[in-house]
Amino acid sequence: MSDEANRLSGRMARYARVGGSVGRVGARMAAGRLFGVPSDNVAMAANLRKALGGLKGPLMKVAQLLSTIPDALPAEYAGELAQLQSNAPAMGWPFVRRRMSAELGPDWQKKFASFEHEAAAAASLGQVHRATSHEGKQLACKLQYPDMQSAVEADLSQLKLIFAVYRRYDRAIDPSRIHEEIAARLREELDYAREARHQSLYRLMLKDEPRVGVPRVVPELSTKRLLTMGWLEGEPLMGVTERPIAERNELALAMFRAWYAPFYGYGVIHGDPHLGNYKVRPDMGVNLLDFGCVRVFPASFVTGVIDLYHAIQEDDRALAVHAYETWGFTGLTDEVVDTLNLWAQFVYAPLLENKPRVIQDEGSMYGARVASKVHGRLRELGGVQVPREFVFMDRAAIGLGSVFLHLKAEVNWYRLFHDLIEGFDEKALAKRQAAALKKVGLEQPA
Secondary structure, eight states: OOTTSOOHHHHHHHHHHHHHHHHHHHHHHHHHHHTTOOOOHHHHHHHHHHHHHTOOSHHHHHHHHHTTSTTSSOHHHHHHHTTOOOOOOOOOHHHHHHHHHHHHOTTGGGGSSEEOSSOSEEOSSEEEEEEEOTTSOEEEEEEEOTTHHHHHHHHHHHHHHHHHHHHHHOOSEEOHHHHHHHHHHHHHHTOHHHHHHHHHHHHHHTTTOTTEEOOOBOGGGOOSSEEEEEOOOOBOGGGSTTSOHHHHHHHHHHHHHHHHHHHHHHSEEEOOOOGGGEEEOTTSOEEEOOOSSEEEOOHHHHHHHHHHHHHHHHTOHHHHHHHHHHHTOOOOOHHHHHHHHHHHHHHHHHHHSSSOBOSOSSOSSTTHHHHHHHHHHHHHHTOEEOOHHHHHHHHHHHHHHHHHHHHTOOBOHHHHHHHHHTTOOHHHHHHHHHHHHHHHTOOOOO
């Protein structure tokens, strides 16, 4: 078994650090319920953020992810976890040199014309170094931190504890399928060879989008824990939020196409619309980065998304129920359907008006008010289990909505959406998806 294996010692050390932090919060919550003392949910959420803030690695990524999935956690917890920083301390040069040698062999430095000792960026699962090929091309080398498999498995186990603490507080949402989906995607993110295939898939799907860039993988300099690709320049999105409205609208158009052309054309979604995962180009196009969290859906799921849009547009209750069932919702009483429709009406609202408009008319927390109302109603109805397929689709919609809110973009979302779904054919999508996945070596969705 290699050093990167899921070692018992690594898991136990991780359990101790995470379990102690979460356990203390859970104990306070349990004591409050036992003795009838109202618990200070805001204070406990802040304590949890402080406790987890000292832990780098996958749990940081999970915490940030949970903060963007509507109703995965109470609002107080989501708000606190959203403040967590994913940047981890970079590995020093001696450590990097040993790791690179393990991935590319002892003569690895000869395979590059240059390789910068200092990391250009450090995040939750790995860090990126700039390099130059012998042909003079600028490269980005993404190197995974050591023993990440142990850390992921330990953190996923502790995530169950976090959810258990939450379920004692509130039974409106059953998060078990959310945990399954997060676990599957996070384990995939450890496999950089799979991420390379995801990246190649996105280059294929977006080949006709001139204002969307995807870096080209360098396979001969990549392994399961090292991903080498072309370096794409660009500035952070938050650096362009004060540009003229015409430029911000152009960026919004590019980002909408970057996320949803693959979904409605191939049934594929980028499940991590984090601000650090894209860079703005001089032409107000966008360069996409980080393809570890990618979800491939059956063609029928995409049909369900379009069916629900038409159901909301035409007030067709039977079609809405059919769409929810297609996604995997069960126990759809009339009250549950009414409640889910509140959320659907909010998500689809910008797509229903054939005119330029902002993504949301009020507030800076995209969807917070509607999510709170939906959550409260589900609590009264006794709860609902969220299908795992729904998790990252909903997260992408909310995450992108937040980006468009930052940009204050005024776009005809209706026209953009209809351009994508016009002439939609489920069988044609399934055929196109199968061909694309086969070309890059990825499996079909179950």
